[in-house]
Amino acid sequence: MDAFLQGLAMVFNLxxxxxxxxxxxxxxxxxxxxxxxxxxxxxxxxPITFYxxxxxxxxxxxxxxxxxxxxxxxxxxxxxxxxxxxxxAYVGESYRLAQKGRARETLGTNLVCSVIGxxxxxxxxxxxxPSLAEMALxxxxxxxxxxxxxxxxxxxxxxxxxxxxxxxSLTVGLLLSTVGLDxxxxxxxxxxxxxxxxAGINFIPVMIGMFALNEIMMFYGSRVEERHVPVTAKDSxxxxxxxxxxxxxxxxxxxxxxxxxxxxxxxxxxxIAAWIAYALGKSRSKEKExxxxxxxxxxVDASSANNSGISGAWVPALVFGxxxxxxxxxxxxxxxxxxxxxxxxxxxxxxxxxxxxxxxxFVANLIMLPIGYLAIRASKVxxxxxxxxxxxxxxxxxxxxxxxxxxxxxDIWIMLIIGLVAFVLARNDFPMxxxxxxxxxxSTLENSFMSSMLKSNGDLLAFFERPIxxxxxxxxxxxxxxxxxxxxxxxxxxTPQPSHKPRSS
Amino acid sequence: MRDFLLGLAFMIGGxxxxxxxxxxxxxxxxxxxxxxxxxxIGGGMVVGGxxxxxTRVGQLRNALAGPRAGPHTLATRYDYxxxxxxxxxxxxxxxxxxxxxxxxxxxxxxVSMLVLMLxxxxxxxxxxxxxxxxxxxxxxxxxxxLLIPLPEGTLFSQTLPFAW
Amino acid sequence: MxxxxxxxxxxxxxxxxxxxxxxxxxxxxxKPITLIVPWAAGGGTDxxxxxxxxxxxxxxxxxxNVVNRTGGSGVVGHTAMAMxxxxxxxxxxxxxxxxxxxxxxxxQLTYQDYTPIAQINYDYAGIQVAADGPFDxxxxxxxxxxxxxxxTYTASGTGxxxxxxxxxxxxxxxxxxxxxxxxxxxxxxSAPAMTEMAAGSIDIVPSSVPEGRSMIDAGKARSLAIMAPxxxxxxxxxxxxxxxxxxxxAIGEWRGIAGPKGMDPAVVETxxxxxxxxxxxxxxxxFMAKQGFGTEWRGADDFGKLMAEQDERFGKIVEQVGLxx
Numbered sequence: 001m002d003a004f005l006q007g008l009a010m011v012f013n014l015x016x017x018x019x020x021x022x023x024x025x026x027x028x029x030x031x032x033x034x035x036x037x038x039x040x041x042x043x044x045x046x047p048i049t050f051y052x053x054x055x056x057x058x059x060x061x062x063x064x065x066x067x068x069x070x071x072x073x074x075x076x077x078x079x080x081x082x083x084x085x086x087x088x089a090y091v092g093e094s095y096r097l098a099q100k101g102r103a104r105e106t107l108g109t110n111l112v113c114s115v116i117g118x119x120x121x122x123x124x125x126x127x128x129x130p131s132l133a134e135m136a137l138x139x140x141x142x143x144x145x146x147x148x149x150x151x152x153x154x155x156x157x158x159x160x161x162x163x164x165x166x167x168x169s170l171t172v173g174l175l176l177s178t179v180g181l182d183x184x185x186x187x188x189x190x191x192x193x194x195x196x197x198x199a200g201i202n203f204i205p206v207m208i209g210m211f212a213l214n215e216i217m218m219f220y221g222s223r224v225e226e227r228h229v230p231v232t233a234k235d236s237x238x239x240x241x242x243x244x245x246x247x248x249x250x251x252x253x254x255x256x257x258x259x260x261x262x263x264x265x266x267x268x269x270x271x272i273a274a275w276i277a278y279a280l281g282k283s284r285s286k287e288k289e290x291x292x293x294x295x296x297x298x299x300v301d302a303s304s305a306n307n308s309g310i311s312g313a314w315v316p317a318l319v320f321g322x323x324x325x326x327x328x329x330x331x332x333x334x335x336x337x338x339x340x341x342x343x344x345x346x347x348x349x350x351x352x353x354x355x356x357x358x359x360x361x362f363v364a365n366l367i368m369l370p371i372g373y374l375a376i377r378a379s380k381v382x383x384x385x386x387x388x389x390x391x392x393x394x395x396x397x398x399x400x401x402x403x404x405x406x407x408x409x410x411d412i413w414i415m416l417i418i419g420l421v422a423f424v425l426a427r428n429d430f431p432m433x434x435x436x437x438x439x440x441x442x443s444t445l446e447n448s449f450m451s452s453m454l455k456s457n458g459d460l461l462a463f464f465e466r467p468i469x470x471x472x473x474x475x476x477x478x479x480x481x482x483x484x485x486x487x488x489x490x491x492x493x494x495t496p497q498p499s500h501k502p503r504s505s
Numbered sequence: 506m507r508d509f510l511l512g513l514a515f516m517i518g519g520x521x522x523x524x525x526x527x528x529x530x531x532x533x534x535x536x537x538x539x540x541x542x543x544x545x546i547g548g549g550m551v552v553g554g555x556x557x558x559x560t561r562v563g564q565l566r567n568a569l570a571g572p573r574a575g576p577h578t579l580a581t582r583y584d585y586x587x588x589x590x591x592x593x594x595x596x597x598x599x600x601x602x603x604x605x606x607x608x609x610x611x612x613x614x615x616v617s618m619l620v621l622m623l624x625x626x627x628x629x630x631x632x633x634x635x636x637x638x639x640x641x642x643x644x645x646x647x648x649x650x651l652l653i654p655l656p657e658g659t660l661f662s663q664t665l666p667f668a669w
Numbered sequence: 670m671x672x673x674x675x676x677x678x679x680x681x682x683x684x685x686x687x688x689x690x691x692x693x694x695x696x697x698x699x700k701p702i703t704l705i706v707p708w709a710a711g712g713g714t715d716x717x718x719x720x721x722x723x724x725x726x727x728x729x730x731x732x733x734n735v736v737n738r739t740g741g742s743g744v745v746g747h748t749a750m751a752m753x754x755x756x757x758x759x760x761x762x763x764x765x766x767x768x769x770x771x772x773x774x775x776x777q778l779t780y781q782d783y784t785p786i787a788q789i790n791y792d793y794a795g796i797q798v799a800a801d802g803p804f805d806x807x808x809x810x811x812x813x814x815x816x817x818x819x820x821t822y823t824a825s826g827t828g829x830x831x832x833x834x835x836x837x838x839x840x841x842x843x844x845x846x847x848x849x850x851x852x853x854x855x856x857x858x859s860a861p862a863m864t865e866m867a868a869g870s871i872d873i874v875p876s877s878v879p880e881g882r883s884m885i886d887a888g889k890a891r892s893l894a895i896m897a898p899x900x901x902x903x904x905x906x907x908x909x910x911x912x913x914x915x916x917x918x919a920i921g922e923w924r925g926i927a928g929p930k931g932m933d934p935a936v937v938e939t940x941x942x943x944x945x946x947x948x949x950x951x952x953x954x955x956f957m958a959k960q961g962f963g964t965e966w967r968g969a970d971d972f973g974k975l976m977a978e979q980d981e982r983f984g985k986i987v988e989q990v991g992l993x994x
Contacts (some may be wrong), residue, residue, distance in 0.1 A: 199740020321883025
């Protein structure tokens, strides 16, 4: 009890609280600019944390990352341009809601879901992290292969419209993921002798090209000065949120638990959590047909998932010193600096320090409510500013944002080329989401497959030899066969003679 | 029609990818290597492109055979002037890439924004003020506070006694 | 009125600029310095760079910006360093990979494309195995690898031809075995390799010991030996190879500060002094001690010699492993 009170005292003092507020505002700003990610925000904080005590240092990181993930939804909702990759999964949904004049309601629900997701992840972190981390540690390349395949399959299922177009869009993303030095053999692929391309294609410039530049080009391509979002953003921020949460409490719970789990896996972070949660939400929804037309249910799942993923990533980081995502990779260094060596012993030896850390998580997530509220009110600027002024400004941010990720001109070229390709594809109703997901998961898929093959000396059956791997593999195959099986079953039920072969999808 | 062409483009692209992939080395102890995934992806592009092209051929034939040849012909869906203007942001990005080393990031951004704003008929003084303020603000923000080395421009660093 | 003000301003500025002396090297450094790191934010090299940068800032009185140029097994960052203007305002944290990449045909760059300033760290390779794995000592490891058929066991920790791959292949050669008797599973770094080992799908991770510390502390992994002449202060229980099996084999990864080729000797001298002071600062020494990383100092000349010496050594290993191009 003493240690607990001591921990509380470390958090509830003027310095730490000020740090949390400042960090949240910083995260808000970084998250809302396309191209600047939560990871980058945290990397920038590191030199500053050198001069802080352990508790405010960690508080700054937690508040910044949580706020940045939410803030990515703001430009997503108003402009159809996700601020961080974690918002890309449901940007179409929230933008269409905004077009219906429900921008604030959407963001308010989003904010509440983010806070609930973050708190859920924190609860998991506090109570079950040792056993969860133990489970995550059983994941090797065999399991990651199936997980990546699961994610990619879901991208085809969540796609709206033509499956063939979704698949082709996926191949574009996958192809982009193979550019660079192949990790397995060290052979350069599709680099055309450009040294910068050896590093592969970062998905930040791709995302900016696909969403932001594409959007700007669309604007200049159309002759009318139209306001995509009506000026009626006078709806209340929080009025309808409790109702939505009540209706979709299952989605909140499902998104949060899924997000925590995926976040806890080393190598999969908030962005992948959001994609998979959105796909799962759609497949389990009673109103599947409303997805993609501006349906609040699609937002609930994914926005709970990405914030709970942020908290979930801390589980293996604290228990084993293994980063769950890129943010916690940086965090581990800071923890060592502050003498809080991660490991199972942290919970035993940490004392007040650990309670302080947990309290920081709760406070940082709760403080998102007031700051996020103000941000939503302030984001009216997006609709008050005429687009002829706003779009050029966004173009500047795109250029600088693409450059910032690696400080490289090459990334601006990548953004430009991808933007052009996306413009052509989007005008012909190709969905963009599968391409992004293909780029994100492509290298995981390939590398986990190749290293599994190297380990088993080329034996494909090795993918079913480990228990978790076998279970995941069965799940993937089931998902692939499910539509055909259901069709077969229905046909068998409706017509006495099942003579026709089911058409594979 | 456009889908047919895109399908064709995907098929050609897939073929090129497969051809390039065959030049990659194989792994020790495995029969396949870095060429496997690109080949599979290329194959997927060929098959997907073929499917896309074929469905359109079918629809095209139906449309031609039917009494009305589709509600919108190419001319109504294509706005060539609009298409050209929509390339303007890309041209300005190329301008930034080529000129920012010399002119510096703030000036290039300001010029790009100014051109785009005037393009859509913003008032000159407003466009001028906004683009200058925003360009300087972005530059200061990124280079001072986010520590990102945006090009300051060799033109200014040599003639001005102070850094931007 | 308006125009006249700006015009006179401009004239004043121009006049002022003419009066000012051209940038003289005596004033170095007069603007912020960029430090390029060829590895990702959050890793060991990045942390080392950020710490030395913080200490260097105090010494030079100028901002030192750390810029990550990651990917391509270090090719991208090292290329950016070599291509920069040799004016002393772009430096880099150069790592041992510069002595490996060119042998494998990944780049044309060698250590001769850089101006060495100082070496600030050296980490020796260790031999980490899973706590519940088949090996309980280096001796039994060597014996089992020798007796079982080739490619029975797997090791991981870097990409193909990375430092720990070569270190381990060199160790196998040293023990009279083929360099590929243990399958090398390329990975993005030692952290994911340690995770794979804990998940039971890899047998050996020959990274530096501090990189495996969290898993060792968690009881998931053990360090059998270290390929170093002496035991580490931070891990006094881990024996050297000499103590374990009587081999003198020692190998590791170094990190240092360097600039592009052709820097002004005066600037190099200024920087060498500043880096030495930063190296000896409490900030740097405490950080490295806490992380368990090894510190080793070499001035510009000695650092240059070390690079030349290591280049030859790794060239031989790369060839023996069969990765030479």
